[in-house]
Amino acid sequence: MARTDERFRTAFNDCLTLIAQHKVGDSLVAETALAERLKVSRTIVRAVLTALCDGGIVRWQGRSKTILRLPVKEDRLPLRGDYVPRDMLERRFLEWVLRFDVPAGTPLNVAKLAKEFSVPPHALQEFLSGLSQSGLVARRPRGGWLLLGFTASYAIELSELRVLLELNAVRKLVHLPKTHAIWPELDALEHQHHDLAERIDTDFHDFSRLDGAFHLALNSVVENRFVSQFQKSISLIFHYHYQWDKRMERHRNEAAIAEHLTLISALKAGDEVAAVAAALAHLRTSKATLLGSLRGNELIPPDAITPVE
Numbered sequence: 001m002a003r004t005d006e007r008f009r010t011a012f013n014d015c016l017t018l019i020a021q022h023k024v025g026d027s028l029v030a031e032t033a034l035a036e037r038l039k040v041s042r043t044i045v046r047a048v049l050t051a052l053c054d055g056g057i058v059r060w061q062g063r064s065k066t067i068l069r070l071p072v073k074e075d076r077l078p079l080r081g082d083y084v085p086r087d088m089l090e091r092r093f094l095e096w097v098l099r100f101d102v103p104a105g106t107p108l109n110v111a112k113l114a115k116e117f118s119v120p121p122h123a124l125q126e127f128l129s130g131l132s133q134s135g136l137v138a139r140r141p142r143g144g145w146l147l148l149g150f151t152a153s154y155a156i157e158l159s160e161l162r163v164l165l166e167l168n169a170v171r172k173l174v175h176l177p178k179t180h181a182i183w184p185e186l187d188a189l190e191h192q193h194h195d196l197a198e199r200i201d202t203d204f205h206d207f208s209r210l211d212g213a214f215h216l217a218l219n220s221v222v223e224n225r226f227v228s229q230f231q232k233s234i235s236l237i238f239h240y241h242y243q244w245d246k247r248m249e250r251h252r253n254e255a256a257i258a259e260h261l262t263l264i265s266a267l268k269a270g271d272e273v274a275a276v277a278a279a280l281a282h283l284r285t286s287k288a289t290l291l292g293s294l295r296g297n298e299l300i301p302p303d304a305i306t307p308v309e
Contacts, residue, residue: 089127092117108128169222197258204250211260
């Protein structure tokens with residue numbers, strides 16, 4: 001029986017409640033009696049006991065079931081109603097990676113992470129399988145997953161891919177008919193940029209969210225299933241990098257607003273040459289900021305910043 005089964009999870013949590021009423025060293029009742037108290041089959045009881053052993057809560061040897069430690073809140077398994085949706089899982093996982101709390105090359109404990117991110121293990125397995133295409137994680141030869149991490153080389157390669165994708169989007173967008181939905185969206189974004197520029201002294205932290213919305217809008221004009229696989233990861237990574245390095249944050253965000261407005265102006269004028277030049281200038285600045293943030297986190301040497309061609 002899969003451990004993601006709701007009956008198993010409910011029985012496991014109920015058993016934790018039962019164990020909490022005892023003391024370390026006490027013995028649990030026989031399997032049959034435990035099945036009756038938990039109102040499940042003996043098959044589920046055995047699965048629960050196995051999980052308790054794996055968690056170091058119970059030692060199970062034959063008919064002996066000894067309590068080794070009392071359960072804590074973190075031991076409880078999330079029920080189906082407690083699971084987070086996939087987009088929330090993606091955001092939480094990338095936030096976890098981008099905090100740099102876990103070094104590259106760390107094996108991933110799927111059971112532990114599933115509990116931390118409030119998802120069933122099979123959902124996390126599927127998510128990691130999809131994420132492996134972006135190069136942040138990889139399958140281990142003998143099973144399981146390895147965190148490749150957000151390294152300096154990854155940042156450089158991601159920036160190069162971003163240039164290719166975004167310049168392609170800019171060249172396409174500038175020639176779209178004025179009836180296309182992107183134009184009123186750009187008008188709204190332009191207004192939001194001017195509004196934030198006026199409040200930059202106090203609200204400069206708001207830029208990272210606006211930056212993410214702006215670049216997602218640009219890339220939305222390209223309908224390509226392969227491109228879309230990378231856009232969320234790219235967007236989130238470049239969204240969060242504005243928060244890594246607090247030095248000169250207000251100045252950097254004010255300058256980026258100006259670069260966005262220059263690009264919007266060129267796009268609305270239908271000037272492809274000016275739009276590409278504005279996009280390149282902004283991407284060059286963004287790459288330097290990203291690598292500078294990594295350098296500030298001691299993940300990249302001082303001379304690793306290279307120009308965007």
